[in-house]
Amino acid sequence: MLATMSLQSFITFLVLGALAGWISGLISKGQGFGLMGNMIVGIVGAFLGGFVFGLLGISAHNFLGQLIFAILGSLLFLWLLRFIRK
Numbered sequence: 001m002l003a004t005m006s007l008q009s010f011i012t013f014l015v016l017g018a019l020a021g022w023i024s025g026l027i028s029k030g031q032g033f034g035l036m037g038n039m040i041v042g043i044v045g046a047f048l049g050g051f052v053f054g055l056l057g058i059s060a061h062n063f064l065g066q067l068i069f070a071i072l073g074s075l076l077f078l079w080l081l082r083f084i085r086k
Helices: 007-028 034-055 063-085
Strands: none
Touching: 007 034, 007 063, 034 063
C-alpha cells in the first residue's frame, strides 16, 4: 500500500498518524510517548483502524473519517500495549 502512495499522500498519512497519536494520548490520559512515539502509535493505529473497520465493511473516504478510524485504532493499539505490559 505504501509503495504506491504519492509524496503528498505519504505526508498526509504521517500528519494523520501524528494527530491521531496525539489525540489518542489525550483521550487515554497516558504519559504520551513524545512526538515520534505518538506518530508511531498513530500510524500503527491508522493501519489497525483501517484493517478492523475494513473487516466490518466500513470505509472512510475523507480526512475526518480517516482521522476517526486512526484515533480509534490508536486507542485500540494503546489498550493492547497496556494489556501486554501487565
